Amino acid sequence: MNEQVEKTLKPLASLDGAAAFDEPWQAEALAIADTLVQNGMFSAGAWSEALGDALRKSGTSGASDDQQTYYQCVLTALENLIAQHSEIDRAAMAAKRGDWEQAYLSTPHGQPVKLDAIEDH
Amino acid sequence: MSSKFDAPKVAEIHQHLHSHLPSESALRVKALETLLVDKGLVNPQTIDAWIEAYTDQIGPKRGARVVAKAWTDSAYKKRLLQDAPAAIDELGYLGKATAHLKVVENSDRVHNLVVCTLCSCYPFSILGIAPAWYKAAAYRSRAVREPRAVLAEFGVDIDDDVEVRVWDSTAELRYLVLPQCPPGAAGMSEEDLAALVTRNSMIGTDRNLG
Numbered sequence: 082m083n084e085q086v087e088k089t090l091k092p093l094a095s096l097d098g099a100a101a102f103d104e105p106w107q108a109e110a111l112a113i114a115d116t117l118v119q120n121g122m123f124s125a126g127a128w129s130e131a132l133g134d135a136l137r138k139s140g141t142s143g144a145s146d147d148q149q150t151y152y153q154c155v156l157t158a159l160e161n162l163i164a165q166h167s168e169i170d171r172a173a174m175a176a177k178r179g180d181w182e183q184a185y186l187s188t189p190h191g192q193p194v195k196l197d198a199i200e201d202h
Numbered sequence: 203m204s205s206k207f208d209a210p211k212v213a214e215i216h217q218h219l220h221s222h223l224p225s226e227s228a229l230r231v232k233a234l235e236t237l238l239v240d241k242g243l244v245n246p247q248t249i250d251a252w253i254e255a256y257t258d259q260i261g262p263k264r265g266a267r268v269v270a271k272a273w274t275d276s277a278y279k280k281r282l283l284q285d286a287p288a289a290i291d292e293l294g295y296l297g298k299a300t301a302h303l304k305v306v307e308n309s310d311r312v313h314n315l316v317v318c319t320l321c322s323c324y325p326f327s328i329l330g331i332a333p334a335w336y337k338a339a340a341y342r343s344r345a346v347r348e349p350r351a352v353l354a355e356f357g358v359d360i361d362d363d364v365e366v367r368v369w370d371s372t373a374e375l376r377y378l379v380l381p382q383c384p385p386g387a388a389g390m391s392e393e394d395l396a397a398l399v400t401r402n403s404m405i406g407t408d409r410n411l412g
Contacts, residue, residue, distance in 0.1 A: 091355035093335045101331035106228035112252040125373035133320035146339045177233035185223045
């Protein structure tokens with residue numbers, strides 16, 4: 082898209098062509114959500130309601146109307162549904178998040194960060 | 203020389219040392235995935251395969267092939283309009299997101315526009331991941347309220363005598379627009395026709411193809 086065309090595009094159309102995911106975690110969150118729907122942990126309707134609820138709350142809180150906000154809502158909805166539909170509670174989520182942070186902080190640069198069964202390069 | 207503890211400076215050095223630390227959101231997603239894998243609720247290979255598929259393979263070309271087939275095969279088009287999931291399954295593209303799908307056809311008198319006002323329901327099994335604008339609050343709220351103005355922003359001017367129908371997607375029912383075959387396309391192969399079909403024309407933010 083040349084610069085001139087880009088300048089004449091209106092806000093909505095100018096968002097076209099943006100990458101589907103800005104960061105890998107966004108794809109991971111969506112992949113987990115869709116997989117859990119397919120596995121039957123929660124229904125597609127429940128996912129839609131939870132995401133819609135997160136987006137509505139985000140909108141009323143004045144968050145910017147962009148992909149970063151959208152995927153934050155995806156993550157919020159995912160955490161809410163997992164807490165509701167599995168034995169994984171908020172405390173477990175917070176603890177495991179802390180484990181990952183510690184693993185990153187204590188792993189020297191250039192080495193794969195490892196935690197339990199998951200390895201992240 | 204001051205011996206004062208420079209907190210911002212220390213924080214900056216700390217940040218630099220650990221600049222490979224993922225974002226807060228990335229850490230939260232990692233936590234979820236680890237917990238789900240540990241409990242046997244998701245398979246990490248499934249997640250990796252999903253990401254690879256939606257990054258590299260599954261995109262609007264699938265939908266374009268459905269449209270091109272409908273343009274060239276009237277019996278297929280009839281089946282597509284009557285029972286979209288079954289017709290899409292004929293091409294091997296059926297997924298959860300297309301199991302409940304309705305195809306709405308554009309004509310000289312009707313233009314169809316698809317939105318999900320609640321969240322971002324979208325037939326991603328045949329169109330890939332929804333574009334950023336489809337997920338934006340601006341589109342979700344305005345597409346129903348002022349569809350012609352939204353279409354104009356996409357460079358689509360709809361004559362006053364053309365009815366604009368807006369379809370609000372849900373998890374239970376999603377929509378795909380069957381755009382009009384461009385004039386002068388007679389005799390073109392299905393493959394060449396598919397190349398004319400834009401993603402936006404299958405959502406309704408594009409109309410005149412070719």
